[in-house]
Every structure is written in C-alpha cells, then in structure tokens.
Amino acid sequence: MARCNWCFIAVLPLAQLRRRKKVVLFIFLASLAVYLTVLHSGASHFSDSWRVNLNMSFSNMTISDRPQIGLCMKKTFLFDPNGWTKFPLLLPQIEPNISCEERQLFMVVVVNSDANDIRHRDSRTAIRTTWGKPTSNTPLKWRLFFSLGSSPDVATAMNNNHEALLHNDIIIGNFNDSYKNIIIKTFMSHFWVFSRFHCKYVLKTDDDVYVRVPWVYNWLNNVTMPRRRFYGGLIEYVANVFRTPGSKWYITEEQYKGEHWPPFAHGSFQVVSTDILPEYFNYTQFRMPFHADDAFFGVAARDLGIKVTDIPGFCFVVGAEECDLKTATAICHDISPTRIMSLHETYKSLKRSIEGYL
Numbered sequence: 486m487a488r489c490n491w492c493f494i495a496v497l498p499l500a501q502l503r504r505r506k507k508v509v510l511f512i513f514l515a516s517l518a519v520y521l522t523v524l525h526s527g528a529s530h531f532s533d534s535w536r537v538n539l540n541m542s543f544s545n546m547t548i549s550d551r552p553q554i555g556l557c558m559k560k561t562f563l564f565d566p567n568g569w570t571k572f573p574l575l576l577p578q579i580e581p582n583i584s585c586e587e588r589q590l591f592m593v594v595v596v597n598s599d600a601n602d603i604r605h606r607d608s609r610t611a612i613r614t615t616w617g618k619p620t621s622n623t624p625l626k627w628r629l630f631f632s633l634g635s636s637p638d639v640a641t642a643m644n645n646n647h648e649a650l651l652h653n654d655i656i657i658g659n660f661n662d663s664y665k666n667i668i669i670k671t672f673m674s675h676f677w678v679f680s681r682f683h684c685k686y687v688l689k690t691d692d693d694v695y696v697r698v699p700w701v702y703n704w705l706n707n708v709t710m711p712r713r714r715f716y717g718g719l720i721e722y723v724a725n726v727f728r729t730p731g732s733k734w735y736i737t738e739e740q741y742k743g744e745h746w747p748p749f750a751h752g753s754f755q756v757v758s759t760d761i762l763p764e765y766f767n768y769t770q771f772r773m774p775f776h777a778d779d780a781f782f783g784v785a786a787r788d789l790g791i792k793v794t795d796i797p798g799f800c801f802v803v804g805a806e807e808c809d810l811k812t813a814t815a816i817c818h819d820i821s822p823t824r825i826m827s828l829h830e831t832y833k834s835l836k837r838s839i840e841g842y843l
C-alpha cells in the first residue's frame with residue numbers, strides 16, 4: 486500500500502490541469518510503469534520468501550478429544566489457524582476408537598492410501614497382516630493407521646467406512662480423495678497424530694512400500710541420534726521442479742521459484758519428531774501448500790531451519806528385485822500386495838535363521 490500512495494500523490498494534482506490531458510496521461514502511464522517495476526522487483530527480491538501477513542494474531546488452538554472416543558487428552562498449542570492461506574488443517578471425520586493407554590506410543594506410522602481404487606484395499610489387507618502388525622512379544626510401542634479421503638462413489642464410501650469400523654485402523658477425512666488433495670491428506674494425518682497421541686515420531690509412508698519398522702525404530706532409538714527437531718528419511722538432494730504445464734507434477738512459479746527443491750525426504754518414507762509439527766502447521770497458514778507434499782515439507786524445513794537427516798537403507802527400485810534385504814530399511818516402490826506378503830515370508834525366515842535379527 487505504501488508504494489501505491491505516491492502514485493496518487495503524483496497523479497491527482499496533475500489531473501486538474503485538464504488542458505494538458507496528453508501530458509497527464511503520459512505521466513500517469515510512466516508512474517504506472519515505475520510502480521509496476523518497483524512492485525515486480527520487490528517481488529523478485531523476496532524471490533522465495535514467505536508472504537507474511539503482517540496483521541497476524543496468534544491464538545492458542547485447543548483440541549479436545551471427541552466425547553464419544555474418550556476424553557484422554559486435551560492439547561493446546563500455539564499457531565495461527567487464520568493465516569492468509571486458509572489451508573484446511575483437518576481432523577478426520579472417521580477415526581479409530583483407541584484407549585488412553587494405547588495413545589502413549591514411541592511412533593505412529595501413517596500410510597497414505599486411496600479411497601477410490603479398490604486395489605488399495607488389497608494393499609491395506611497385505612500391510613495389516615505383515616509389516617504393519619506390531620509383534621506382541623516386543624517392547625516396541627508403535628501402531629499403524631491408514632489415511633484416506635472421501636470417495637464420491639456412495640457404495641465405495643460405505644465400504645471404506647465399514648472397513649474402518651471393522652479394523653479400527655483407518656482415518657477418513659471429509660475431502661475428495663484426489664491427487665491434488667494429497668497434501669490435505671498428509672497434513673490431516675500429522676495433525677491427527679499430534680492431536681490424539683503422546684508420541685515421539687510420525688513415520689509417513691504409502692501403501693506400496695514395505696517398511697521394516699523394528700529396524701527404523703532401532704535406528705531412531707540409537708542414543709547418538711537427535712531426538713528433537715528431527716526430519717529425515719530417504720533424501721532427495723537436488724530434485725528438479727516440474728515445469729511442464731499439464732503434467733500431474735506441474736508446479737507454478739507462484740507456488741515455488743527455482744529449478745531445484747531444497748533437500749527433502751521422499752514421500753514414501755519420511756519421519757518427523759512431533760515437537761516440530763506445530764511449526765509446520767503454522768507454516769501452512771503463511772505459505773500455501775502445494776500438491777507435492779513431500780517437497781513442501783522440505784521447503785518448510787529449509788525456512789524453519791530444520792536439518793534434513795538421511796535414514797540409510799532405503800531401497801528404491803521397482804519390484805524390489807535388486808534389494809539387499811538384510812540391510813534394507815524399507816523397500817519401494819510399486820510393491821504389490823502379493824510381493825508384500827512374499828517379502829514378509831522372507832523376513833520371517835531370516836529372523837528364524839539369524840539370532841537377534843530384526
């Protein structure tokens with residue numbers, strides 16, 4: 486607004502000299518040009534900085550448990566839910582019924598799944614019966630949940646609700662489950678975990694991945710690891726930003742400037758410590774999140790001064806044929822339900838043959 490004022494000051498007195506309309510017009514256009522240049526250079530000077538709303542008022546956001554699922558905890562944390570972006574930080578419409586004791590965990594694993602495509606149901610079944618099932622005879626305290634949006638198809642939506650009720654391990658958000666809404670789904674998962682659990686870490690993955698949770702758990706629990714402000718996983722160090730209009734991954738200059746992303750943890754395997762989540766939630770209200778959810782986490786980490794840590798051993802090859810299973814932390818991508826089952830059998834036999842093998 487400050488820049489605009491001087492345009493009016495310069496133009497208005499001259500406008501009174503009616504006989505010199507051309508001069509006035511010229512001066513007006515020149516002023517406009519200067520104004521636009523200043524505006525433009527200002528924008529490029531702050532190339533990729535946040536568009537901070539200077540009129541901000543912070544409020545304590547208090548989240549209480551829904552009465553019907555037990556009043557285990559009330560969480561209060563400071564962030565601005567009314568920033569200029571108005572990005573929806575949603576709590577799911579459908580969520581599991583979990584006892585208060587079961588909400589005290591070391592780690593919560595959230596698996597992005599799909600509400601529309603029936604094949605994802607098979608993936609969920611495979612994960613539930615294999616790597617997603619915490620073994621009862623270990624002290625490891627973690628639980629896995631699937632994260633879904635809503636299906637516009639009534640029958641599919643009903644099936645999803647039924648599956649959620651039956652297995653008690655699905656959260657369903659009230660938004661269309663589409664590619665462009667993945668970012669809403671990912672933030673819903675983190676927001677839900679933060680609001681409902683006392684836990685140290687959130688591991689976010691997809692339903693076409695095989696994760697060796699005990700291995701990850703052991704790695705995170707190593708005393709030499711940072712326990713605060715942790716953000717890590719399979720790191721993309723200099724990934725290109727997609728600039729082809731029409732592409733599924735297209736990112737506009739408005740969303741992000743620059744040819745490369747800052748380092749970020751790949752969406753198929755990302756771990757954050759819960760202490761940094763309020764900073765992330767606040768950040769979404771000042772910089773509009775875009776559909777490339779994993780890259781967005783990296784941009785936020787850069788701006789919030791959060792270090793990116795590589796968790797070694799992620800094997801990223803289609804079909805897992807060339808993975809060294811003994812040293813793999815997680816295996817990706819496009820792992821079919823059948824492959825998830827067979828990998829699990831292999832790990833079970835490795836465990837039987839190697840003492841102390843996780």
Ligand SMILES: *[C@@H]1O[C@H](CO)[C@@H](O)[C@H](O)[C@H]1NC(C)=O
Nearest residue numbers: 538539540541542567568569
């Ligand atoms: C800040 O925003 C509030 C609510 O939107 C508005 O009422 C108030 O006038 C604004 N203050 C300034 C200084 O712009």
Ligand SMILES: *[C@@H]1O[C@H](CO)[C@@H](O)[C@H](O)[C@H]1NC(C)=O
Nearest residue numbers: 542543544545546561562563
């Ligand atoms: C937020 O809550 C804390 C603790 O309840 C309180 O000390 C603080 O003043 C509150 N801040 C705002 C902005 O309401």
Ligand SMILES: *[C@@H]1O[C@H](CO)[C@@H](O)[C@H](O)[C@H]1NC(C)=O
Nearest residue numbers: 535537563564764767768771
């Ligand atoms: C929220 O983000 C704004 C904009 O970046 C920042 O100025 C503010 O300090 C942040 N607040 C909290 C509580 O992190």
Ligand SMILES: *[C@@H]1O[C@H](CO)[C@@H](O)[C@H](O)[C@H]1NC(C)=O
Nearest residue numbers: 552553554555581582583584
């Ligand atoms: C949640 O589970 C508890 C214990 O299993 C049960 O008593 C309660 O009725 C359940 N609540 C709902 C809404 O299903």
Ligand SMILES: *[C@@H]1O[C@H](CO)[C@@H](O)[C@H](O)[C@H]1NC(C)=O
Nearest residue numbers: 636637660661662663664665
């Ligand atoms: C939901 O998303 C799909 C896929 O992008 C789209 O075809 C459909 O029109 C959307 N439905 C609604 C109700 O927005």
Ligand SMILES: *[C@@H]1O[C@H](CO)[C@@H](O)[C@H](O)[C@H]1NC(C)=O
Nearest residue numbers: 703704705706707708709710
């Ligand atoms: C913990 O980390 C150190 C240093 O990276 C490593 O030498 C050690 O083997 C790790 N311990 C476990 C149990 O993973």
